[in-house]
Amino acid sequence: MQHTFDSMCEKLHEGAYKITPQREVILRAFVEHGRGHLSAEDVYNLVKSRNPDIGLATVYRTLELLAELDILQKMDFGDGRSRYEFSDKEEHHHHHLVCLQCHRVAEFDDDLLETLEAVVARKSKFKIIDHDLKFYGLCRDCQEAGQRE
Amino acid sequence: MQHTFDSMCEKLHEGAYKITPQREVILRAFVEHGRGHLSAEDVYNLVKSRNPDIGLATVYRTLELLAELDILQKMDFGDGRSRYEFSDKEEHHHHHLVCLQCHRVAEFDDDLLETLEAVVARKSKFKIIDHDLKFYGLCRDCQEAGQRE
DNA sequence: TTGATTGCAAAATATTTGCACGTCA
DNA sequence: TGACGTGCAAATATTTTGCAATCAA
Numbered sequence: 001m002q003h004t005f006d007s008m009c010e011k012l013h014e015g016a017y018k019i020t021p022q023r024e025v026i027l028r029a030f031v032e033h034g035r036g037h038l039s040a041e042d043v044y045n046l047v048k049s050r051n052p053d054i055g056l057a058t059v060y061r062t063l064e065l066l067a068e069l070d071i072l073q074k075m076d077f078g079d080g081r082s083r084y085e086f087s088d089k090e091e092h093h094h095h096h097l098v099c100l101q102c103h104r105v106a107e108f109d110d111d112l113l114e115t116l117e118a119v120v121a122r123k124s125k126f127k128i129i130d131h132d133l134k135f136y137g138l139c140r141d142c143q144e145a146g147q148r149e
Numbered sequence: 150m151q152h153t154f155d156s157m158c159e160k161l162h163e164g165a166y167k168i169t170p171q172r173e174v175i176l177r178a179f180v181e182h183g184r185g186h187l188s189a190e191d192v193y194n195l196v197k198s199r200n201p202d203i204g205l206a207t208v209y210r211t212l213e214l215l216a217e218l219d220i221l222q223k224m225d226f227g228d229g230r231s232r233y234e235f236s237d238k239e240e241h242h243h244h245h246l247v248c249l250q251c252h253r254v255a256e257f258d259d260d261l262l263e264t265l266e267a268v269v270a271r272k273s274k275f276k277i278i279d280h281d282l283k284f285y286g287l288c289r290d291c292q293e294a295g296q297r298e
Numbered sequence: 299t300t301g302a303t304t305g306c307a308a309a310a311t312a313t314t315t316g317c318a319c320g321t322c323a
Numbered sequence: 324t325g326a327c328g329t330g331c332a333a334a335t336a337t338t339t340t341g342c343a344a345t346c347a348a
Binding site: 078100 | 227244246249261262264266268269270275276277279280283284286287288292
């Protein structure tokens with residue numbers, strides 16, 4: 001399922017939530033930044049150009065709402081702030097490659113983890129609902145930069 | 150490599166760090182709580198009985214130091230506070246099963262991820278240094294509690 | 299002795315909340 | 324119109340930092 005602006009507005013309607021200019025402009029920020037892993041502050045700065053009076057609290061509240069509606073997914077890269085990207089619930093999962101040097105986040109698609117999840121579920125008696133896999137290391141640019149020194 | 154109290158003190162010595170009563174008592178808290186995933190506050194509370202005058206800032210500074218020395222590993226379960234456990238650097242990795250209901254954290258040992266890591270490294274050109282895998286779901290107790298309702 | 303370490307209080311950071319006002323449906 | 328949503332400021336929560344006093348080596 002793709003996240004179009006219209007489909008997201010529909011989800012808001014279904015939940016009996018109002019469509020306000022603030023919510024619109026935040027949704028647009030994600031549409032336009034496709035695969036960005038945006039923090040609340042990032043979103044706030046992006047939307048201020050279109051809506052200078054928006055409050056940071058509104059951004060937080062909207063992000064929380066969108067995460068509840070499964071439009072966005074809240075994630076944590078260990079840098080002390082939450083980040084959001086379009087939720088992948090119905091598609092297959094992708095994972096994150098976090099560069100320890102430049103802190104950029106790349107993505108990686110994978111299916112192998114499904115197998116592992118089944119093994120873990122069987123051995124642990126856990127009912128697994130979601131998983132989160134992150135690789136930390138050096139991206140290609142930072143590896144090359146390191147070699148040049 | 151096991152984390153004994155003495156081996157940890159040695160690591161402090163090697164780094165020219167002093168062995169203070171505060172550091173000792175924090176190390177002991179981890180030795181005695183083996184596989185606990187302790188937050189700074191947890192450690193602070195554990196340690197206050199033996200050393201009532203210890204400051205929370207000292208706990209934070211000590212945890213940071215021990216993580217730098219690879220005695221502890223800092224981790225994040227998405228509940229807004231960092232947690233620490235003995236570092237596993239030289240052994241094989243274990244992963245975490247986080248219960249979404251009771252928030253308890255169980256562990257799971259695995260080797261399958263080594264394969265996946267190699268695949269990711271090859272495809273992404275990332276030099277992978279570490280990984281972090283968490284499963285979220287319902288532990289056995291919470292599943293049973295859910296069925297009873 | 300002396301530089302590292304500590305406790306305290308204040309600051310910094312990220313996020314949440316109370317409330318009066320504004321607005322979407 | 325009226326409940327929902329917003330902006331602001333204040334409150335929380337976690338972690339960090341400045342500094343004078345203290346302590347381990």
